Amino acid sequence: MYADIYDKIKADPEFQALVRQRRQFSLILTAITLLVYFSFILILAYAPEIFGRPLFEGSVTSLGIPVGIGIIIMAFTLTGIYVKKANTDFDATLNRLKDDVGVKHD
Amino acid sequence: MIKLFLLLSFCASLFAEAFSGEVEKQSLNISAIVMFVLFVGATLVITYWAAKRTATTKDFYTAGGGITGFQNGLAIAGDYMSAASFLGISALVYANGYDGLIYSIGFLVGWPIILFMVAEKLRNLGKFTFADVASYRLSQKPIRILASFGAIATVTLYLIAQMVGSGKLIQLLFGLDYEIAVILVGVLMILYVAFGGMLATTWVQIIKAILLLSGASFMAFMVMKNMDFSFETLFATAVDVHPKGLSIMAPGGLISDPVSAISLAIALMFGTAGLPHILMRFFTVSNAKEARKSVFYATGFIGYFYMLTFIIGFGAIVLVSTNPEYLEAGKALIGGNNMAAIHLSHAIGGDLFLGFISAVAFATILAVVSGLTLAGASAISHDLYSNVFVEGKTDEKKEMRVSKIATVCLGLVAILLGITFEEQNIAFMVGLAFAIAASANFPILFLSIYWSKLTTRGAFVGGSMGLATAIILVLVGPIVWVQILGNAEAIFPYKYPALFSVTVAFIGIYLFSVTDKSQRAKNEEKAFEHQFIRSETGIGSEGASSH
Numbered sequence: 001m002y003a004d005i006y007d008k009i010k011a012d013p014e015f016q017a018l019v020r021q022r023r024q025f026s027l028i029l030t031a032i033t034l035l036v037y038f039s040f041i042l043i044l045a046y047a048p049e050i051f052g053r054p055l056f057e058g059s060v061t062s063l064g065i066p067v068g069i070g071i072i073i074m075a076f077t078l079t080g081i082y083v084k085k086a087n088t089d090f091d092a093t094l095n096r097l098k099d100d101v102g103v104k105h106d
Numbered sequence: 107m108i109k110l111f112l113l114l115s116f117c118a119s120l121f122a123e124a125f126s127g128e129v130e131k132q133s134l135n136i137s138a139i140v141m142f143v144l145f146v147g148a149t150l151v152i153t154y155w156a157a158k159r160t161a162t163t164k165d166f167y168t169a170g171g172g173i174t175g176f177q178n179g180l181a182i183a184g185d186y187m188s189a190a191s192f193l194g195i196s197a198l199v200y201a202n203g204y205d206g207l208i209y210s211i212g213f214l215v216g217w218p219i220i221l222f223m224v225a226e227k228l229r230n231l232g233k234f235t236f237a238d239v240a241s242y243r244l245s246q247k248p249i250r251i252l253a254s255f256g257a258i259a260t261v262t263l264y265l266i267a268q269m270v271g272s273g274k275l276i277q278l279l280f281g282l283d284y285e286i287a288v289i290l291v292g293v294l295m296i297l298y299v300a301f302g303g304m305l306a307t308t309w310v311q312i313i314k315a316i317l318l319l320s321g322a323s324f325m326a327f328m329v330m331k332n333m334d335f336s337f338e339t340l341f342a343t344a345v346d347v348h349p350k351g352l353s354i355m356a357p358g359g360l361i362s363d364p365v366s367a368i369s370l371a372i373a374l375m376f377g378t379a380g381l382p383h384i385l386m387r388f389f390t391v392s393n394a395k396e397a398r399k400s401v402f403y404a405t406g407f408i409g410y411f412y413m414l415t416f417i418i419g420f421g422a423i424v425l426v427s428t429n430p431e432y433l434e435a436g437k438a439l440i441g442g443n444n445m446a447a448i449h450l451s452h453a454i455g456g457d458l459f460l461g462f463i464s465a466v467a468f469a470t471i472l473a474v475v476s477g478l479t480l481a482g483a484s485a486i487s488h489d490l491y492s493n494v495f496v497e498g499k500t501d502e503k504k505e506m507r508v509s510k511i512a513t514v515c516l517g518l519v520a521i522l523l524g525i526t527f528e529e530q531n532i533a534f535m536v537g538l539a540f541a542i543a544a545s546a547n548f549p550i551l552f553l554s555i556y557w558s559k560l561t562t563r564g565a566f567v568g569g570s571m572g573l574a575t576a577i578i579l580v581l582v583g584p585i586v587w588v589q590i591l592g593n594a595e596a597i598f599p600y601k602y603p604a605l606f607s608v609t610v611a612f613i614g615i616y617l618f619s620v621t622d623k624s625q626r627a628k629n630e631e632k633a634f635e636h637q638f639i640r641s642e643t644g645i646g647s648e649g650a651s652s653h
Contacts, residue, residue: 002645006635009639015639019642026223027222037375038368038371040211041367041368041371044367045363045368046364051357052204061338062355062356064356065207065355068207068208072210072412073409075217079218079401079402080402082222082402083402098643098645103645
């Protein structure tokens, strides 16, 4: 029953642009997450002593602590960035598209 | 209400009996029991309230789709912060220091990926279970059978691990017999799920998440207060008293070789994105926007929680390992390393706070097993019964009845298996659950969303190959083959099979899809276009119009 609407939306160049933008944005954030995490894992596998080094001259706190906490904070921050962008920019465009084809939205 | 009251007094009498038996060994009981009975009472009232609002299958599976992003975020965090992760990760930090943090990070990084790749698509395409999404444009029968098999296997393995863990923990904390503890957990979870469905399960999860986060926050705060709010002091004191000395500040034996490291990472990342009880939570919110918010809040709560467990683990090194009150003669912790956080709660807050944390640990178990049972019951009633056995020729009432019967059966199976596996080595079970989720559930879900050329044949054959590979490699790997079956050497040398089984699944799905030249395959590719637009826009999705 939505077939006509789907075809209409699909033909809309603005929809195509939105999909492209959104996919690019997701892929960049995914790539950052994977890159950071797998670098972390590979350092652990090949050169774990790096993370055991003292954070500064004479400290017990090792370099690995801020790196680890940093990854946790990064994960949260990236989800925040994504949600902000998706719930404002992307959704605004999407709602405009929905208006064009006469679909209700909130 | 009378039933509830009877049950409450039943619980109370159970505890009273245990209490009189083991007072000496468990000096904590009174406050723990009072708080636990309060929790059970409150959750049963919620179940009663939810039961009156659970009339349709939509209510039962998704709480009517009316949960907000924030609530769902808390509930997801609740699903994820099990007693095993609270006690287990703080125990790992207590024993090995830094390694505990590595483990937590692995569990956390799956979340951003879920958000960027699957959360909103899942919400836009699905109805009740992830099999709805996987079978959206493919043949219902084979895909639902495979997906529900993956779901039930994951849920059962997870349930056994939780049941055995809970039996032992409750035995330790409250002095109850192992069997009674397992039966009590099983009965309460059947009540929550069968009567209150997703609405009760969600609120139990939310309450427990708040209790656990507050309790853990207080513990971390008190630890830091003891250390004048200086991490350097905390770490320096810990290094001074820990038998491993300075090496607790560096990566230890958790990650031994690159293959295991990457394999574990893949299992945790893709496994999280393939856990049926987690995926199901995305259908409880009204739209993609709320689905996104759920992950944002969940990631925040889970990340914060892992930081707390890290501080708690170090706090236990400083405050518990130095206090003979918590140690056996050989300097080992009374009750084992998993009790590190529990002993710490006593060290900083006395009997009262120990009671609180014990009750929270019990609540955590109850909430997690309820979520699992609901996901398993949904796979049975919605996927297997409704869409496979009777091929959609059913009505709400019948499906509801089947889902309740399934809940009771799963609960009984969980109790039985929990008792059977008491003395068994179950360390491999959560790992196997993640491996199956990563190798069977995730690949078919992911490719059905993104890859237009996915066919029923490809998904079924490739998904089965991934599933079989994961199971076989765990069976012939070091944990089952050597530690449990007693063979001298493992046929498959790595503990975590995900790197191999996930690769097998993706290659299998690819090969059996692209070589599928049938008419059905052509139709499935054609159907992708509309599925794609729905996944991107949410137009036509469940709940978009109703309610």
